[in-house]
Amino acid sequence: MAFDFVVNGKAARSEAPALTPLLWVIREELKLTGTKFGCGTGLCGACMVHIDGKRAFSCQTRISEVAGKAVTTIEGLSVSSSHPLQKAWLDERVPQCGYCQSGQIMSAADLLAQNPKPDRGQIIEHMSTNICRCGSYPRIVRAIERAAREG
């Protein structure tokens, strides 16, 4: 059985077993390795992608669940890192080891899509799904505020 879906605007197909987490299909079949494996339990957010425009833990999403849906990964967020969040992420020098940052940016993009002018409390509430062990949190907040401001 094959599952057909769309990734970053392009048709994709996987013949992985139905229970396979989307994460592994994205990373190892489609070779889109910007989406990361962090915990496998939906607790750290390193695997965050968008499914039909809403953020989702790709490690908690079975491949069978995305049939017919549109998935966006960090690689598809923008052309040439031009998303306001990606620019703000560099302006605020957010990443340290960088491993969690794809997931952080995908979470933040979901927030701004729903709420273009979030206040600090809303940012913190929304972003607390994502762990950054390097503790780049203060800069993530600043980068989201900047992206919201500068668009």
Added chain:
Amino acid sequence: MSIASHNVEITRRRMMVGVAGLTFAVASGLRSSAAQTARSTDVVLSPWVTVSTDDTVAIMSPAAEMGQGSLTSLPLILAEELDADWSKVRVVVAPANDDLYKNPAFGFMYTAGSNAVTSYFKELRLFGAQVRKVLLANAARHWNVPVGEVTTAPNVIIHEKSGRRLSYGEVAAFAEVPAEAPNVAESELKRTDQFRLIGKDVMRIELPRKVNGTAQYAIDVQVPGMLYGAILRAPVEGAAPQTIDDAKTKSIAGVVRIIALPYGVGVIAEAPYAAFEAKNALNVTWTHTGKAWGFNSEQALVAFAAAARDLSQPTKLWAKEGDALAALQTAASVVESEYRNDLVYHAQMEPLNAVASVSRNGDACEVWCGVQSKTIAVTVAADALGIKPDKITYHDMLLGGGFGRRGHRDEEYVHDAVVLSNAVKRPVKMMWTREDDVHNGRFNPLSAHYLRAGFDASGKLIAFHHRKACDEVTAFQDPVRFKRQNGRDGIAFNGLDAPYYGIPNRLGEAVPRESGLRTSSLRGIAHLTNIFAIESFMDELARKRAVDPATFRRELVKAYPRAVSIIDTVASMADWGRKRNASALGITYMNYSGTQIALVAEVALERGSGRVRVPHVWVALDPGIAVQPDNIVAQTESSVIYGLGFALSERITIKDGAVQESNFYDYHVPRMNEIPEIAVKVASTDNHPTGVGQMATPLVAPAIANAVAELTGVRLRETPMTPLRVKRGLG
């Protein structure tokens, strides 16, 4: 700026021999390792610098990049003295070659202890200045003018008298490189006020790749024909599989091979998820070999505390000044206290993994990994196969966090990948799950501290005695270093005696335990627990003497102006003298490897739940010359948050030798909704640069404990200060 792979593009056309005393043999070694992808336009001016005729300057970066920024800051230091135009610099990851690129502090390529900039600083400036001199000499010869008349601007040689200029690339095209490296006197190096790059923030080299998913970590590597490996490692160090029931595993689709190993069972499958499922389906019993069977961390901590207090226990002398025991005997008053720390897990975001590809007949191997020592990784891979290190093709990958976890002599996850690949003679991506990463964790050791202080009749602190009971970490983490250091274990005991406090009689004693646990350096290293004890104790002493805790410390360090200044700075930032209504402040200070750092935490308590809230943290640090100031701020924010987890929630428990926690649901690291507002002030001073990567981490827990004491009068003596422990403490 751009970055090249580890394959250095250089030719042997003009090789500078004798740079920093390098022998010709060493230079030849570089030549053979690097000549594979030679570009005819490149001119090797030294093992560190290659200038291309298109005016790009390639500079080697010798450290592992795990988020701390060394990939950028080290070549930037060389570029400063070379007077290179940073926009034309291409940073090249240095190949695995200890002779050329070793960290001077360790004698091999090893990134740890927040010392990359500190240790390489002098050499990199020298190497940069030497190459600049070679360029100057060549231009002077070319123009037939005295070398004293030529100077440089970024990437340009200038002869002001005649108004002539040559770019570095133009000079490189005809440069003759002397057999001996030119001498550079200290006085010829730039003064701090002449720096163009040091002290000015530049974009970290790899950052743009970290916002679009293109940064490559080992876990991202794709090799044609690659299989996926998972490993069930023994729950207790030293145990081996006794019985292996793999019936369920075999039935999982995609399983290629099940491999019994001396320390566990490996599974190879066609897809990662199948490999993990197959590993989880194994049913293995273990031999009771290994020392830690029966070990229980809660009970052990009680026993450790008793050992720390028991002066008849055998000790290893760590540090001694004057005669603390005699001074304690004659002191007018003696204060004693005790502190305890649970085991801590690194929790780097990238679960440990590596990719290996062993050749068909097992005589060569390619390996992709993120490690704190690349030369160790090469040795580990070679030893796993019983082949020579020159048969290993090593690919340097970014580290998704290190924090000390990737700096062990055995780099066991690299070994795992190589043995799995060797079993099938195909490329294997070996990944630990998060659960594996926790269960196979190597932890900051359990420790118990017993401290005594003596005051004379005038109230002067005259004696300090600190005994720490904990496992010897270096013995496990790096037996080679442990032996070389004659059993002196800095990873477990550094900073035991707080020499910077100028107490005339000091005694620091290690009370080594041998639990057989897997232990490791972790961010903050020995200071993490030692400073929790010392800075909590200093606070207790100040309160006993009814002296303001900031003033108390200030008095002790009054001979060191940098220390006084940094304490004053943080006190001013936090408005230390101002009483808060529902919260209180706690202050801490230390001199960590020369970096002067002071931290104040503001704490509020939810008395019902025992939850400690930390609304604000202020940090001031003086790391000498601040090479990349904003990155120092970032590292300090990061250190604070890491220290917050240690202080409040992070705890590994061991029962019958085995780790009880599994993932982020039972090992709690700080999230965004738990972190304080953090204010950082970097005081750059004209001193040799010292560490910045972990300095605030050890100060957070004692600052919180000190603030809790100020707020409630209750002293918390154990990390993490969990709600349960806080409630118990408050009675």
